[in-house]
Amino acid sequence: MARIELRMPELGNEITEAQIDALLKGTGDKVSEGEEIVTITTPKVTMDLEAPATGTVLEVLVEEDEIVAVGTVLAVIET
């Protein structure tokens, strides 16, 4: 059992923040590594962030429409 964090990734040196467009998984959902969990939007792109490991979503720390900085923990997965 390990707790793996999904963080808002670096998206190039000019992007400092992104908006949570959609939460595709919620607390308690089972996810496989590589499965899409959150859709984020920057001014230029919309992209899906994938589960870093297979397990269960322990908690989701952001809400839809929230603007978050690079590095922010978005969700925690328990393997």
Added chain:
Amino acid sequence: MPKSIHIDPVATRSSTELESRRIPVHSYARPMAEELRVRGADTLIMALRHMMVIRAFESGVASLKSTGSYRDLTYAYKGPAHLSIGQEAAAVGAAMALTPEDHIFGSHRSHGEFLAKGLSAIERLGDNTLTAIMEAHGDGALLRAVETHLPDESARGLAENFLLMGLLAEMFTREIGFNGGLGGSMHAFFTPFGAYPNNAIVGASAGIATGAALWMKTEGRDSIAVSMVGDGATGCGPVWEALNFAGMAQFERLWDNPGFLPVLYFFTNNFYAMGGQTSGETMSWDRLARIGAGLREDACHAETVDGTNPLAVADAVQRKRQLLLDGKGPAILDVECYRYSGHSTTDVNAYRTKDEIAEWTAVDPITTYRDSLVAEGILDAATADGIQSEVGAGMHAVYMAAANPEISPPAGLGSDGASIGRKVFAGSETPPIGRAPEPLSEPAKVARIRQNARKSRGGKDANGELLSPLKAITLRDGLFEAILHAALTDPRVIIYGEECREWGGAFGVYRGLSDLFPHDRVFNAPISEAAIVATAIGAAIEGGRPLVELMYADFIGRAGDELFNQLAKWQAMSNGLLKVPVVVRCSVGSKYGAQHSQDWSGLAAHVPGLKIIYPATPRDAKGLMASALASDDPVIVFESQRLYDQVELFHGEVPEGNFKISIGAPDIKRVGSDVTVLTIGPALYPALDAADSLARRGITLEIIDARSLVPFDYGPVLDSVTKTGRLLLVSEACERGSFAMTLASNVTRFAFDALKAPPRVLGGPNWIVPGADLEHGYFPQPFDIEDVILTDLMGDTGHVRKGSRAWDDLALARSGL
């Protein structure tokens, strides 16, 4: 980059061999008796007559150019004479297989192709239609001249004289020429007969015809486009781009209406590109048709055809036409024939032997074909001679009438000398007709649109703090909203360029459009800037309204001919008969060095015929883009990559609904009284910073954002300079030859009495844009603006310069910098 197409490494990496279809060479072998049975004697004889008409027409021009006279006419014809004597069978054979709804786009050597297409259309159109067409053209002036001076009892006879007179008068720069004399020999066309623009640039018709085919496919028309170019055009990059574009795999795999573009590349192969011998000297290919194998497994259905036999050509074009209508195109025909006349009248045949010319003259297409008709008993020699005499007499009458200034008045320059200028822009907007396109889903459900709906329309919060681009409408969003409105309401709008679809454009302007529109409305183009612009021109000429993207302004060079010789010219060269409503977006970069950071708006503005906008705020971007998309004129949109995230700081909020800002109207962004600063594009923002700094010293700047380069209303600038007496122009273009220099020169002239100091231009220096860390030494910075204002415009001799610009302008100029 559609996710639906999987690139399988196992399949990709397995061993195989590539094959392509075999390419027939001179496979035509139908007996004349069979042709007689299928086509009938009238059609076969008509083909001979049409070849004779072309030969007579071209011989007249040859005679005028070489001797100054033709029969009893003495006339100094000053224009070009790229004659097609010897190539008549190719032109007539092609036209035999085409309907008036099929459109040909010719070359510089196109009198024959134009006449053949016109004559063929006249045969196919009914009398009433012909009469209506002739009456509708140019308020009927050409028809009246023909009715009076070249009368004929039949509508067809009259239409033939109309065709010949319209072309010859066009060549003689006469008002009743098909294009008012503004096109001339190499550009004449008459669209009601399916004869679309001929082109003086070798190979340029390939891309334009491909775009015409794109629009024919979009509209589902039962017709084809034909690019009639020469063998020399196979050496032109844009021709290869067009060939590739027409056969893009997506047309078959991704479009809802599968099928490749219905375009025939008809290479009139006379073996010489001016004086360079194509097969044997200047090209790799042995037979031109071989190029098809380099493109597609089906070898583009390429064939080499005997261009000295009209029936062999007609047979091939007929077969290719059917393939194209079935969506199996594009197709290539290598039509071999021989040009007896020189490339032009200055050609002394230094590159070919008399023996070669004599051997080809022995298989002259007209005598050979005539003899074959006589041998088969389809025509007797006396009748053939009679046709020849009748054609000659008719042609003589046409020449006499076209040269007579009382029948065919010379085109003029107008009482003010500017009548040609007034043809450059349409200045109109033609609203869409027909049903609005149906989007693939509800726009409000698209993520981008939902996000924009949540954003602030202004750029600052209630406390005056700047909002993040995630929270406020940006310049990128402003462009998107205007484009979305057009795409949702105007069925003529198609959007393409590199990475335009799933990626949303390299800078995200189109993000969301692929959720709403199928591939025939928004698609990814190959990295073929020439084809992107050329196809847009062809589609626009046919009724579309393409919005295309070049990604970086630096790539304008890759579409130089298409932007500067084609897009900019056809409105005027057609005497206003053609409109070319294409919007070309190009972003101006930074941080990527010398080949990705150039503001070439001034380069585009230099060429007459293009409207140029360069918005710097979200509101201006939305309003100007809406005007560009509504305009009947071509518009080049420059967008600074540095400003895509810019929020609105000036006019409150960006309106939610569609609205237009007039192209050409500069905008006062800040009122001041000491110095007028006229900025182009992103230079607005350093000017504002400089204004804040100088305000602390009691100096106020009036900042005017040019917003447009062409047209440009000098009024607000002259009013401002009258008030301030001082003018600084700031842009990111290198200074030499920049548009800011043009503005400075004109303001000096128009407001000379009000000036307290000579206007000063501040741009980039005349060298390469350096990499990101040195850009501050290239693009004008706030401190550079302060330096120039204080020293050059305010005469502050004690000012200590803050910027790096300590060079001696005169010394640099002397060394070419």
